Amino acid sequence: MSLDELGAVDQCDDVDMDVYDLPGNDLVCEGPPTGLEKIYDYELGGHHPLHLGDTLHDRYRVIHKLGSGGYANVWLCCDTTTDRPRYVAVKIIVAEASTPECPELRVSRLINIGIDPEAVARHFCLPLDQFSIDGPNGTHHALVYPVLGSRVSRLLNKAHDDDLDVTLRKIATQVTEAMSILHTHGICHGDFRPANILTRVSNLDGLSEEEILGLVGEPEQTRVITASGEKHDLPTAPQYLVYPIVWEDIAQDPSAERFITEEACIIDFGESFEISNPPPELGIPQSYCAPEYVLDKKVSASCDVWALACTIFEIRTGRRLFDTFDDDQDEYLRKVAMVLGKFPEPWWSETWEARRTFLVDEADKDGKVIKVKRGRHPPPVDTAFYQKPEPRSIRESIEEGLFYNFRYKPGGIHKYIPEAEIDNLTDLLERMLKYNPDERLDVADALKHPWFKM
Numbered sequence: 001m002s003l004d005e006l007g008a009v010d011q012c013d014d015v016d017m018d019v020y021d022l023p024g025n026d027l028v029c030e031g032p033p034t035g036l037e038k039i040y041d042y043e044l045g046g047h048h049p050l051h052l053g054d055t056l057h058d059r060y061r062v063i064h065k066l067g068s069g070g071y072a073n074v075w076l077c078c079d080t081t082t083d084r085p086r087y088v089a090v091k092i093i094v095a096e097a098s099t100p101e102c103p104e105l106r107v108s109r110l111i112n113i114g115i116d117p118e119a120v121a122r123h124f125c126l127p128l129d130q131f132s133i134d135g136p137n138g139t140h141h142a143l144v145y146p147v148l149g150s151r152v153s154r155l156l157n158k159a160h161d162d163d164l165d166v167t168l169r170k171i172a173t174q175v176t177e178a179m180s181i182l183h184t185h186g187i188c189h190g191d192f193r194p195a196n197i198l199t200r201v202s203n204l205d206g207l208s209e210e211e212i213l214g215l216v217g218e219p220e221q222t223r224v225i226t227a228s229g230e231k232h233d234l235p236t237a238p239q240y241l242v243y244p245i246v247w248e249d250i251a252q253d254p255s256a257e258r259f260i261t262e263e264a265c266i267i268d269f270g271e272s273f274e275i276s277n278p279p280p281e282l283g284i285p286q287s288y289c290a291p292e293y294v295l296d297k298k299v300s301a302s303c304d305v306w307a308l309a310c311t312i313f314e315i316r317t318g319r320r321l322f323d324t325f326d327d328d329q330d331e332y333l334r335k336v337a338m339v340l341g342k343f344p345e346p347w348w349s350e351t352w353e354a355r356r357t358f359l360v361d362e363a364d365k366d367g368k369v370i371k372v373k374r375g376r377h378p379p380p381v382d383t384a385f386y387q388k389p390e391p392r393s394i395r396e397s398i399e400e401g402l403f404y405n406f407r408y409k410p411g412g413i414h415k416y417i418p419e420a421e422i423d424n425l426t427d428l429l430e431r432m433l434k435y436n437p438d439e440r441l442d443v444a445d446a447l448k449h450p451w452f453k454m
């Protein structure tokens, strides 16, 4: 298992591939793999095997799962050393990545570079405690964080509020302020996207474990078995995997109001870097990649600004601005060009080699790119309903309004965005999504835009 392999997948978005195809430990899990870590990552160098009820560091009792990513599992734990129950998120890094250079530890640089500690605490998720675990798969860094909730692009608990517009702009302002603080202090986040921006959760401490499970739901498990269907006896893997808490489902319960706040908190500094010393590669999914990185491998603070623009769009509309299937680079570039127009040279005619497969050389009289005609038949009448024209500008993308699709059933919540706000947001995003990074707004100037004052 290489680190590249570990880091390549954003499991929140791409959870259910490959799980039944098992290199390594020859184990399978019985139930659907959605939301679960890869069972084959339970081997030497991989995840630490845990079960509910286990106690970590003689202190943190595991009561539920909060999530998993390419590098770690995050567990909801009760701190047993305090008189009043106190709940924390314990993130256990895979052994192979638990080195002194572990990217997770980069968050501590925020404390050492002179950022006002109050601002750090307000915007970022800092570790409360840190320890290591020696287990059958190696030694793991474990970091203890405050418990956070759903990602900021899916505020289902606020969806029916009259002032949803105000709330979403407030959250977008907070995340822009957070990036502004980082850039002012010479740090790029490097992986700035809604999956790494969660809402703060409050009022859990003091509740009993039963009350907590009454709120977030009893943990559901799926058995881990051998490929031939028997109980396994490998010390390197758990006997079951735990499905993570789905905050969005909880958010729709009226009691969630007490717990889920309107405060955004930035997590995951694993890809962060010093602006003065950019890395050769970025570790951000394709849908948030600035074109100068995709086409020229140029990394700068402007890449963060591009990702921020995509994130603001997603917070305000509940949708991805440039969504791609399976992180396909050509599909991404095609979508960007459909919305923002032709790329400057030499990107258009030389660098993006596959462009001619999708888009013709010349734009139309309005400057819109033109798709290559394919000899396809029109869709049958009963599927024509789904063939919505693609948006051809930022304005058209915003005009579709806010959608929160339901996860397990058709439909969702749809709200229009007021016309005056569309004008303002279009202007802001167009300035933040300039192809030339030198013409792109920097984050401090973006923050002065009238959209944030509406």
Ligand SMILES: Nc1ncnc2c1ncn2[C@@H]1O[C@H](COP(=O)(O)OP(=O)(O)OP(=O)(O)O)[C@@H](O)[C@H]1O
Residues within 6 Å of the ligand: 007, 009, 010, 011, 012, 066, 067, 068, 069, 070, 071, 072, 073, 074, 089, 091, 125, 145, 146, 147, 148, 149, 195, 267, 268, 270
């Ligand atoms: N403090 C927290 N409170 C609640 N849930 C959390 C917290 N930190 C992380 N999570 C959940 O766990 C998931 C994985 O965490 P995180 O993204 O930090 O892991 P990672 O392995 O570093 O991820 P990546 O693959 O993105 O690098 C998150 O998407 C989130 O759902």
